[in-house]
Amino acid sequence: MPKTMFVSILGLPNVGKSSLLNRLLGEKIAIVSEKPQTTRTRIMGVLTQGETQLVFTDTPGLHRPRTKLGEHMVRAAHDSLDGVDACLFVTEAGRPALQEEETAMLRQLRRQPVILVLNKVDLLPxxxxxxxxxxxxxxxxxxxxxxxxxxxxxxxxxxxxxxxLALADRLDLPQAYLFPEDTLTDQPERVIAAERIREQLLRLLDQEVPHGTAVTVEQMKERPGEAPLLDIEAVITCERESHKGILIGKGGGMLKTVGTRARKELEAFFGCQVNLKLWVKVKEDWRNREGLIKNFGLE
Ligand SMILES: Nc1nc2c(ncn2[C@@H]2O[C@H](COP(=O)(O)OP(=O)(O)OP(=O)(O)O)[C@@H](O)[C@H]2O)c(=O)[nH]1
Ligand SMILES: [Mg+2]
Known part of the structure; x- marks a missing residue:
């Protein structure tokens, strides 16, 4: 009998939750970076295997928020527990003790079975x-x-x-697939494209600058012709005028590097040529402004 199990992926920032989701699915749907607080929203990924449909939710890392956006992120992780059947709790292999955010989350996980993943074993000599x-x-x-x-x-x-899968056999789950078998994610292509651009910002810039950016794809259109070509126009919003200068860089150098690297990633993802145009705008302190957080889809 087909069945569906909802699984939340939880843990501190940077422990490898999104990397794990991508690996389990065999497709990169969530961006990954070496900086904590990369993931900002819940990201669904579906893996249908044999008789079981596993519906994963990747979540933002559990941390003590310093901005309104941070509060939304942590809440998104907690809210992912609504109606979930099981959890993957990810922590780093070899860490001496759990941190406060981890024990607090584990205290909440009383109803769902939890599989503990000790990730990054490759780093443990x-x-x-x-x-x-x-x-x-x-x-x-x-x-x-x-x-x-x-x-x-x-x-x-x-x-x-x-x-x-063994857990799915033991639990009392709905006896059907809740999504078509070929479903991969709930992320629209525009959001995936915007995230791939933000991923480059996280990789190329330091400290608060990348964390203070939001990326929105304003246009995404296929140009008809023999070889398909995708025109993508995106806006990078940052929270300070000084950040805008850093994002654009000397002679536009930084924005150009971001654009080139993001374009290559997008071409691989969409399997066609991409023409990417980027703009930078400033919205003062947007991470503390509810209306803007909502506009960026980060609520
Ligand atoms: N060595 C090693 N690095 C890993 C492993 N898994 C993830 N990483 C790295 O750890 C960093 C964080 O990975 P992410 O997948 O973005 O972590 P996350 O838990 O989703 O982080 P947030 O979204 O910020 O909560 C990246 O640099 C990854 O390449 C692993 O198994 N081994
Ligand atoms: Mg992540």
């Missing part, structure tokens, strides 16, 4: 530490399973999929 961590964490919480993995290398993800 001493495997004995892993055994100690597993023993320690299992003492404080009854996990349905504990799976060391590397989202970056793709290692041990088969074991994780097996644990998820």
């Amino acid at each position: 001493e495997k004995a530490r892993l055994a100690r961590q597993i023993a320690q964490l299992s003492g404080g919480y009854a996990f349905a399973a504990v799976v060391p993995a590397s989202a970056l290398r793709g290692s041990n993800l088969d074991a994780l999929r097996e644990e998820l």
